Amino acid sequence: MTYLHGGGPAKRKANVEKSKSQGTIETYDHPAGGWGAVKYVAINMIKEKVAGGKYRTLFKQNQPEGFDCPGCAWPDRQHASTFEFCENGVKAVAAEATSKRVTPAFFEKNTVAALLEQSDYELEQHGRLTDPMRYDAKTDKYVPVSWADAYKLIASHLHQLDNPHQAAFYTSGRAGNEAAFVYQLFVRMFGTNNFPDCSNMCHEATSRGLPSTVGVGKGTVTLDDFEHADTLLIFGQNPATNHPRMLGELRECSKRGAVIVSINPLRERGLERFADPQSVVEMLTLSSTKIASTFIQPKLGGDFALIKGVAKRTLELDDEALALGTERVLDTAFIAEHCAGFDAFAADLRMQDWQELVDESGVSRDDIEKLSRIYVNGKRVIATWGMGITQHKNSVQTVHMLSNLMMMRGNIGREGAGLCPVRGHSNVQGNRTVGIEEKPSQEFLSSLGKVFNFEPPREHGYDVVETIHEMLEGHVKVFIGLGGNFVMATPDTPRTFDALRSCNLTVHITTKLNRSHLVHGADALILPTLGRTEIDKQNGVAQGVTVEDSMSMVHISYGMNTPASKNLMSETAIVANIAHATLGSEKVDWLAYAADYSLVRDAIEQVLDGFENYNERIAKPGGFHLRVASREREWLTDTGKANFIVHNIQQDTPIRRAKQQHGAQLMTLMTTRSHDQYNTTIYAMDDRYRGVFGQRRVVFINPEDLLMLGYKAGEWVDMSTVWDDGIERHANRFLLVEYDIPRGCIGAYYPETNPLVPLNSVGDVCNTPTSKSIPVLLRPSMSVALAA
Numbered sequence: 001m002t003y004l005h006g007g008g009p010a011k012r013k014a015n016v017e018k019s020k021s022q023g024t025i026e027t028y029d030h031p032a033g034g035w036g037a038v039k040y041v042a043i044n045m046i047k048e049k050v051a052g053g054k055y056r057t058l059f060k061q062n063q064p065e066g067f068d069c070p071g072c073a074w075p076d077r078q079h080a081s082t083f084e085f086c087e088n089g090v091k092a093v094a095a096e097a098t099s100k101r102v103t104p105a106f107f108e109k110n111t112v113a114a115l116l117e118q119s120d121y122e123l124e125q126h127g128r129l130t131d132p133m134r135y136d137a138k139t140d141k142y143v144p145v146s147w148a149d150a151y152k153l154i155a156s157h158l159h160q161l162d163n164p165h166q167a168a169f170y171t172s173g174r175a176g177n178e179a180a181f182v183y184q185l186f187v188r189m190f191g192t193n194n195f196p197d198c199s200n201m202c203h204e205a206t207s208r209g210l211p212s213t214v215g216v217g218k219g220t221v222t223l224d225d226f227e228h229a230d231t232l233l234i235f236g237q238n239p240a241t242n243h244p245r246m247l248g249e250l251r252e253c254s255k256r257g258a259v260i261v262s263i264n265p266l267r268e269r270g271l272e273r274f275a276d277p278q279s280v281v282e283m284l285t286l287s288s289t290k291i292a293s294t295f296i297q298p299k300l301g302g303d304f305a306l307i308k309g310v311a312k313r314t315l316e317l318d319d320e321a322l323a324l325g326t327e328r329v330l331d332t333a334f335i336a337e338h339c340a341g342f343d344a345f346a347a348d349l350r351m352q353d354w355q356e357l358v359d360e361s362g363v364s365r366d367d368i369e370k371l372s373r374i375y376v377n378g379k380r381v382i383a384t385w386g387m388g389i390t391q392h393k394n395s396v397q398t399v400h401m402l403s404n405l406m407m408m409r410g411n412i413g414r415e416g417a418g419l420c421p422v423r424g425h426s427n428v429q430g431n432r433t434v435g436i437e438e439k440p441s442q443e444f445l446s447s448l449g450k451v452f453n454f455e456p457p458r459e460h461g462y463d464v465v466e467t468i469h470e471m472l473e474g475h476v477k478v479f480i481g482l483g484g485n486f487v488m489a490t491p492d493t494p495r496t497f498d499a500l501r502s503c504n505l506t507v508h509i510t511t512k513l514n515r516s517h518l519v520h521g522a523d524a525l526i527l528p529t530l531g532r533t534e535i536d537k538q539n540g541v542a543q544g545v546t547v548e549d550s551m552s553m554v555h556i557s558y559g560m561n562t563p564a565s566k567n568l569m570s571e572t573a574i575v576a577n578i579a580h581a582t583l584g585s586e587k588v589d590w591l592a593y594a595a596d597y598s599l600v601r602d603a604i605e606q607v608l609d610g611f612e613n614y615n616e617r618i619a620k621p622g623g624f625h626l627r628v629a630s631r632e633r634e635w636l637t638d639t640g641k642a643n644f645i646v647h648n649i650q651q652d653t654p655i656r657r658a659k660q661q662h663g664a665q666l667m668t669l670m671t672t673r674s675h676d677q678y679n680t681t682i683y684a685m686d687d688r689y690r691g692v693f694g695q696r697r698v699v700f701i702n703p704e705d706l707l708m709l710g711y712k713a714g715e716w717v718d719m720s721t722v723w724d725d726g727i728e729r730h731a732n733r734f735l736l737v738e739y740d741i742p743r744g745c746i747g748a749y750y751p752e753t754n755p756l757v758p759l760n761s762v763g764d765v766c767n768t769p770t771s772k773s774i775p776v777l778l779r780p781s782m783s784v785a786l787a788a
């Protein structure tokens with residue numbers, strides 16, 4: 001291990017290839033994007049052994065008659081760019097287009113126990129799965145199984161259950177609308193609403209919070225609004241890694257003079273400077289564009305108090321304007337015509353103590369003043385947010401407060417302004433739209449039942465956290481996963497392992513091997529599926545799947561690569577065949593849906609408003625925009641208005657209680673991604689924007705906290721969670737790295753730190769794991785001591 005932190009030119013000249021093999025911490029002085037992105041694109045294409053003929057795939061990514069990126073959900077300009085992809089999108093495509101294969105011969109050579117010893121990165125690197133496999137307990141190996149026998153096995157296990165609620169049906173955000181709709185229809189006809197899905201772990205606070213304020217759990221902006229905004233507030237996001245194409249939009253905003261503010265505990269490189277690989281001038285001149293002009297760094301969990309502070313100061317500035325007889329700061333016409341609850345909200349702001357806001361946010365009064373002035377000076381403000389907002393105990397309250405702030409100046413439902421939650425996986429929003437929802441509306445269920453002539457279950461089903469609890473209690477006995485890596489995406493990893501292993505059957509519909517396939521039930525199936533980039537022909541006719549991006553644009557995606565194996569089936573076909581084997585086709589012709597996805601879209605059109613002429617509208621380049629009522633200032637709330645909602649700062653929280661017990665020794669941990677990572681998929685061992693190479697077990701920590709705790713950068717520590725349920729939670733051997741992060745806060749990568757997240761540490765209302773605010777203690781690493 002070589003440890004290099006920042007420093008002068010001599011340290012920065014360290015051999016990069018050596019650093020990758022041994023692990024180093026270096027200063028990365030370059031902008032996001034640029035030649036570094038081009039270099040890593042080339043590295044990934046070579047590492048994945050992508051055949052030369054498949055390089056043309058990149059030029060069909062996010063294009064008319066091409067495929068939608070299987071990575072993030074950031075929209076693109078009507079699928080009309082000639083070169084619309086990014087570094088991490090290429091990594092996702094290369095992972096699918098790899099020439100490496102996991103065949104039955106691979107499983108013959110490797111027991112599950114042996115594969116469990118491999119890292120998540122090593123499992124990813126084996127390549128694409130080629131054949132359906134069934135676990136053989138006698139040999140501890142997966143062995144080939146026919147598709148027909150796999151479907152029969154699933155049906156048999158489902159029929160043996162005492163009731164349908166003993167099965168849970170997980171969904172990853174990558175599944176297209178067609179597969180997701182057929183999946184939810186099958187499961188509801190089977191008799192349950194148990195739909196744990198990836199939304200439960202990321203933007204659930206958005207989905208549960210926005211309906212109370214503006215009536216719809218989706219954003220109110222489109223990509224065109226970014227052309228007109230003069231101010232952008234970026235909360236809890238790292239676009240350079242998680243949705244890099246957003247940087248292109250921010251770059252254009254910056255170049256025309258819009259004010260961009262980064263509000264995030266970590267000062268991320270992608271919001272400092274960006275060199276657009278598609279800009280000939282920036283590439284040839286080694287120049288870049290400044291993105292954010294202001295950086296506000298709240299402590300972890302401090303966003304609520306910060307936003308409330310800006311709202312309080314906005315109200316004060318309006319009082320001052322009123323006293324002086326100058327132009328009002330509040331949009332009083334909007335508030336009077338469109339809003340309810342403002343007087344109670346204003347009264348609460350006036351009573352709110354300033355010092356409490358400063359203490360709880362971790363942001364100085366001067367910086368709150370600066371941010372407030374930027375906000376009130378903006379005529380068209382867009383607020384975007386990611387999981388830095390949504391993975392806390394008070395995340396729903398924070399979404400409410402952000403809505404309150406934007407409503408104060410009428411920044412919802414007009415051009416160049418609005419709420420913009422930036423969701424992660426490419427179709428996570430579409431999945432929810434077409435019915436992947438454990439708490440479906442009664443209106444949706446009634447429509448579904450009417451169209452398909454059955455009575456859907458009406459009681460709420462299990463979300464992710466509830467599903468894990470129910471598996472541990474022995475109440476859920478069958479788990480079926482449509483994509484994803486459930487055991488590594490979820491909290492409390494050892495307990496989640498126990499939960500999956502308690503099942504009678506686990507099934508994973510997937511493209512590549514991951515750890516969830518190795519942590520299995522008594523019976524287990526791996527069902528390999530086509531990737532988004534691959535040609536999907538049913539009865540000789542090419543099929544497209546539709547997806548909905550973060551801004552409610554729905555468009556069709558066609559693969560163009562030859563499938564990795566002749567024995568792959570599409571997600572839609574797999575789900576339809578499971579339904580046929582389980583329920584028969586008397587009520588629904590499942591196999592017809594498998595053969596022609598346009599029939600699925602016809603069914604979606606019948607069930608859901610907004611999908612009229614579905615097949616005709618997706619035939620047009622760019623697809624169509626699903627109407628969002630709040631964008632048009634129609635408020636689908638109980639009051640018929642946009643609601644201001646009052647919340648106080650929470651006094652009794654796990655962090656507060658742990659601080660009272662351990663004082664300054666207590667650190668608040670946030671889990672985060674590295675740059676060479678997408679969700680739980682590890683593409684490589686680097687995080688170059690943060691200066692980390694060749695390793696993942698690092699802890700980012702403020703230099704003053706290092707001194708206070710008696711550690712030095714480069715030392716190794718173990719972490720343990722402070723929690724009150726009697727369960728010990730540890731994550732061992734992490735390298736301390738100095739970083740620009742608020743005092744008392746630390747950051748580390750998931751899934752390595754997911755074992756530290758208690759299963760019952762969840763957000764109010766949304767039940768999302770609080771992965772951005774975990775109370776932990778550090779101690780010298782025992783593994784280092786033992787080695788010494």
